[in-house]
Amino acid sequence: MARKNTAVFTKEQLVGSEEFRDQRDLVIAILKDDVPYTKEEASRLLNEFMERTVN
Numbered sequence: 001m002a003r004k005n006t007a008v009f010t011k012e013q014l015v016g017s018e019e020f021r022d023q024r025d026l027v028i029a030i031l032k033d034d035v036p037y038t039k040e041e042a043s044r045l046l047n048e049f050m051e052r053t054v055n
Contacts, residue, residue, distance in 0.1 A: 006038050008038055009039065010033075011027065011028075011031040011033050014031065020042070020046075027046065030046060031045065
């Protein structure tokens with residue numbers, strides 16, 4: 001998951017970040033507590049969730 005020489009963040013850090021301010025509820029629901037994420041990985045996961053088709 002985490003890339004070498006790339007900053008990684010905990011779910012809690014991303015929840016508190018200004019960049020994900022409008023998506024806090026989604027960050028809480030989608031990301032796992034014990035997994036570090038780059039901002040790009042977190043954004044990709046949130047976008048994939050939002051673009052899912054509802055049956």
